[in-house]
Amino acid sequence: MSLYEQFPVTLTNSLTKKKEQFEPVVAGHVGIYVCGPTVYSDVHLGNVRTFQSFDVIVRYFKYLGYKVRYVRNITDVGHLVGDVDDGEDKIAKRARLEALEPMEIVQKYTNGFHDVMRLFNIQPPSIEPTATGHIVEQIEFIKKIIDNGYAYEKDGSVYFDVRKYNESNNYGELSGRNVDEMLSNTRELAGQDQKEDPLDFALWKKAEGGHLMHWPSPWSEGFPGWHLECSAMSTKYLGQIFDIHGGGMDLKFPHHEAEIAQNKGCCQKGGANYWMHGNMLTVNGRKMAKSEGNGFTPEELLTGNHKLLERGYSAMTVRFFMLMSHYASTLDFSNAALQAAEKGYKRLMASFALLDKLPEAGTTTINEVRSNELKSLINDAFLNLSDDFNTAKALASLFEVGSRINTFYQDPDQLAEMDKEAWDYVMTHFKGIITEVLGLRQEAEASGSNSALEGAMSVLIELRKHAKFSKNYELSDKIRDDLKAAGIQIKDEKGGEMSYTID
Ligand code: AMP
Numbered sequence: 010m011s012l013y014e015q016f017p018v019t020l021t022n023s024l025t026k027k028k029e030q031f032e033p034v035v036a037g038h039v040g041i042y043v044c045g046p047t048v049y050s051d052v053h054l055g056n057v058r059t060f061q062s063f064d065v066i067v068r069y070f071k072y073l074g075y076k077v078r079y080v081r082n083i084t085d086v087g088h089l090v091g092d093v094d095d096g097e098d099k100i101a102k103r104a105r106l107e108a109l110e111p112m113e114i115v116q117k118y119t120n121g122f123h124d125v126m127r128l129f130n131i132q133p134p135s136i137e138p139t140a141t142g143h144i145v146e147q148i149e150f151i152k153k154i155i156d157n158g159y160a161y162e163k164d165g166s167v168y169f170d171v172r173k174y175n176e177s178n179n180y181g182e183l184s185g186r187n188v189d190e191m192l193s194n195t196r197e198l199a200g201q202d203q204k205e206d207p208l209d210f211a212l213w214k215k216a217e218g219g220h221l222m223h224w225p226s227p228w229s230e231g232f233p234g235w236h237l238e239c240s241a242m243s244t245k246y247l248g249q250i251f252d253i254h255g256g257g258m259d260l261k262f263p264h265h266e267a268e269i270a271q272n273k274g275c276c277q278k279g280g281a282n283y284w285m286h287g288n289m290l291t292v293n294g295r296k297m298a299k300s301e302g303n304g305f306t307p308e309e310l311l312t313g314n315h316k317l318l319e320r321g322y323s324a325m326t327v328r329f330f331m332l333m334s335h336y337a338s339t340l341d342f343s344n345a346a347l348q349a350a351e352k353g354y355k356r357l358m359a360s361f362a363l364l365d366k367l368p369e370a371g372t373t374t375i376n377e378v379r380s381n382e383l384k385s386l387i388n389d390a391f392l393n394l395s396d397d398f399n400t401a402k403a404l405a406s407l408f409e410v411g412s413r414i415n416t417f418y419q420d421p422d423q424l425a426e427m428d429k430e431a432w433d434y435v436m437t438h439f440k441g442i443i444t445e446v447l448g449l450r451q452e453a454e455a456s457g458s459n460s461a462l463e464g465a466m467s468v469l470i471e472l473r474k475h476a477k478f479s480k481n482y483e484l485s486d487k488i489r490d491d492l493k494a495a496g497i498q499i500k501d502e503k504g505g506e507m508s509y510t511i512d
């Protein structure tokens with residue numbers, strides 16, 4: 010019996026607002042699509058939370074024995090400033106500000122995104138399609154929506170007709186918005202701009218003067234609307250009906266609502282069977298966002314070089330901090346919570362490290378009760394993970410196992426009484442859940458075990474892997490001294506670029 014039959018997954022479906030048993034489209038397979046980043050700026054820790062939540066979900070499906078196809082896109086065109094239909098493209102704007110080609114911006118921030126994902130041990134998806142790489146598919150998608158009568162062309166742009174769609178469908182089924190009400194409120198405004206109704210959204214926009222990114226289409230030289238790429242690429246790689254579509258809560262409306270409408274408008278099918286939304290990382294109750302000034306970057310977090318941070322925290326401490334809450338609850342950032350997470354992470358990994366130092370189990374009369382008790386602690390971790398991916402509760406079971414490991418280390422006679430098969434099961438899955446599902450790894454203890462130093466070291470080690478490092482970067486004197494003591498020489502260069510050597 011496979012693990013997924015033993016521990017069937019239930020998950021909260023944002024579409025039905027119910028917790029449901031997961032039934033894949035194809036037995037033993039999971040097809041999942043998660044909205045990726047718009048690559049026009051550095052990712053902040055809030056973004057990391059969403060991608061880590063889905064990383065754990067994907068990792069767990071794999072661990073249970075499913076064959077997973079995980080598609081996470083890169084938005085490299087069409088996402089306009091303010092998430093609206095008019096205005097500058099976020100990437101084009103950044104290109105103008107940095108005096109670079111739009112595709113240089115895309116490459117730069119895609120690289121940065123990948124570095125951050127690696128730092129937090131977030132696995133790459135199976136396919137990472139880009140919007141600009143799928144212009145043809147998006148044009149075909151629009152043609153079908155027009156043929157079905159759910160979109161209209163106006164002066165070279167194409168808009169989705171929400172009013173028409175809503176006559177026979179429910180625009181609002183995901184977000185719970187009352188669109189009839191919204192439509193009647195917008196009636197007077199209808200037709201004041203290119204759109205027939207303000208609720209309509211762009212599928213294709215004609216490139217107006219000076220717009221840098223544009224492609225030929227049957228309607229105009231232009232570019233696709235922001236919502237369209239996800240419909241076109243999820244359909245291409247996962248099919249018209251697939252298992253799970255995920256993203257942050259803030260994408261429910263309009264982005265995901267629009268995706269469902271586009272999918273149905275094109276192909277009469279709404280895409281995913283299950284919609285999952287990760288909740289926001291907040292600071293003092295406010296969503297972490299670049300525009301709020303509370304969205305620090307991972308580098309700032311690791312070095313402690315930000316006004317919100319008392320000191321630096323390592324990547325695994327942060328990963329652990331995020332695992333301590335359920336993905337669908339908000340998580341408030343605080344130094345106190347991170348320091349608690351740091352202790353928890355170290356405690357769990359200390360038990361983990363003892364495993365390899367323990368002697369053989371099952372060398373004397375077996376204590377069945379203790380053997381079964383330990384096995385059921387591991388099963389509890391599985392049951393909690395299968396219950397809507399409750400990492401917080403699973404960690405509680407793992408801590409229990411950890412404290413038994415500590416006891417066995419102190420008193421090996423107790424381990425001798427463990428049934429060998431039960432102990433193998435416990436060891437295998439204690440290790441497996443920690444490393445493969447939760448994605449935690451041992452962090453090298455830097456000299457002095459100063460966590461800011463550990464943080465800075467992990468940045469440096471990570472950067473060394475990628476050979477190139479050029480961004481504005483400041484190290485506090487304390488970290489600079491600690492790094493020096495650890496044999497790492499920092500050399501500032503003009504323009505705030507930093508180079509370093511490691512002895
Ligand atoms: P963006 O590049 O802005 O489209 O965001 C990429 C992903 O990060 C999306 O899934 C957002 O929902 C998510 N996100 C943005 N801010 C936060 C936050 N404060 N907490 C959690 N997820 C976030």
Ligand code: ZN
Nearest residue numbers: 044045239264
């Ligand atoms: Zn999307």
